[in-house]
Amino acid sequence: MPDEIDRRLILATQAGLPLVPRPYHALAERLGIAAVEVEARLAALLAAGAIRRIGAVPNHYALGYRxxxxxxxxxxxxxxxxxxxxxxxxxxxxxxxxxxxxxxxxxxxxxxxxxxxxxxxxxxxxxxxxxxxxxxxxxxxxxxxxxxxxxxxxxxxx
Amino acid sequence: MRPEGEPVALDATDRALINALQEGFPLCDEPYAAVGASLGLDEAEVLRRLADLLERKVLTRFGPLYQIEKLGGAFVLAALKVPEADFERIAAIVNAFPEVAHNYRREHALNMWFVLATETAAGIADAIRRIEAATGLAVFAFPKEREYFVELKLDAG
Structure with missing residues (x-):
């Protein structure tokens, strides 16, 4: 199960990743933890299946799938x-x-x-x-x- | 049946970027630069195009896609049979619930289909009760009994 820091990480990323060159550093600053810990926690959530993937969700219509x-x-x-x-x-x-x-x-x-x-x-x-x-x-x-x-x-x- | 929305003009670089960004995003210090390197784009170009694709709603989201069931929560597909004359009002009521992750109109007697996402399994029943109270309509719940396949990718061409 996620701990309190995982929960804060989820809240900080559920609307999207920061669009800055070092997004995990930006998240780390907001959460008061090291960037390496942000990356490690996201990797652990991926490995556990709690994150399906990190990536883009397309709008079907915009891609021509009407x-x-x-x-x-x-x-x-x-x-x-x-x-x-x-x-x-x-x-x-x-x-x-x-x-x-x-x-x-x-x-x-x-x-x-x-x-x-x-x-x-x-x-x-x-x-x-x-x-x-x-x-x-x-x-x-x-x-x-x-x-x-x-x-x-x-x-x-x- | 008239699907809403027209295809958006995308160049070959946009399409390559959309396909690459659906494949998973690296966990490294400068991930946008890493994705760009694989496509022959610099970091600033990746960030500019990604912001533009989100702004134009070609992409609805970019980031971690959480599977809430693995975090103790629940997703449930649900549907309403909404009287046509009342459709807009009911849509506004349903969409105002933060538990409603997405909502589609579909052409059927059951004409409104939405997904509830809650942090606890018990939250689903509670959300359904509140939606029924707010809309005056019966919610048809379709919890998944088995998942055979899920793949959120689409080929951008």
Whole structure:
């Protein structure tokens, strides 16, 4: 678990890294610790999986991916884990999860995000997933995003 | 379905920088210079372009991407069925919750989909209760039961 200094490091970086030549030194100054400790703590958080990576998060639309679809599938319970792993391994799928159904209105238990520069590209991804799932899938839908209402990422409070 | 937002004009250097910055950022004293060296750019150019990409919202964030579940917290996907006439008002209410990390309109009867991120697992149920009270709508929660794959990168071309 993170200690108090980790927590302060998270608070200081959750909105982004400083855009200065020596960002870890800038953070160290704010936290009152050595830059080498900032780097070591970030490395430890990376190794523990508490940081997925340090890097950039692109806006899909700005990069030309205008068709961002949450594909949802009603897959037989006995087969969903093996098939979910196979869907997640497709090169164009960016997220793939099993989630609970909300019957009767929401029968879907497998969620996979796909992105296309045009509608045909997105639909070809959906068709590839449908072919992979075959008869183990009883129904599916694609929910395209039509507006980003908020995209700030994680925000812990002080 | 009319996706919002038009592609932004990016030159080849911007695209190379976006791809490089999605690959992970070095933990060394002068990381921007290190990334620049791999692309044939100097440090000042990397910083200038990165600030510009953030300003133009080509990048929504640059820094550590925290996996809050490994820190004792929780992420949950949730959805609302919002009456069309009330959509803007409800969006403002939902977005005002700091626990809402992102929120998308999607074309479906469940037309608002957001991710809750809280510092403790118990915080999720509390946030859902408060969102239901503030909106008067039932929150459909979709906690992940299994994660098969997550990759936050996109090819900038």
């Amino acid at each position: 068709y961002n679809g949450m594909t949802v599938w009603d897959v037989e319970d006995e087969k969903v884990d093996a098939l979910g792993a196979a869907v997640g391994a497709l090169p164009f799928v960016t997220h793939c999860y099993r989630r609970p159904r909300h019957l009767p209105e929401w029968p879907y238990n497998l969620f996979a995000m796909v992105h296309g520069r045009d509608r045909a590209e997105a639909e070809s991804h959906v068709a590839t997933i449908a072919a992979l799932l075959g008869t183990a899938c009883r129904a599916h839908e694609v929910l395209y995003s039509s507006r980003i209402l908020k995209k700030t990422g994680l925000r812990l409070s002080d």
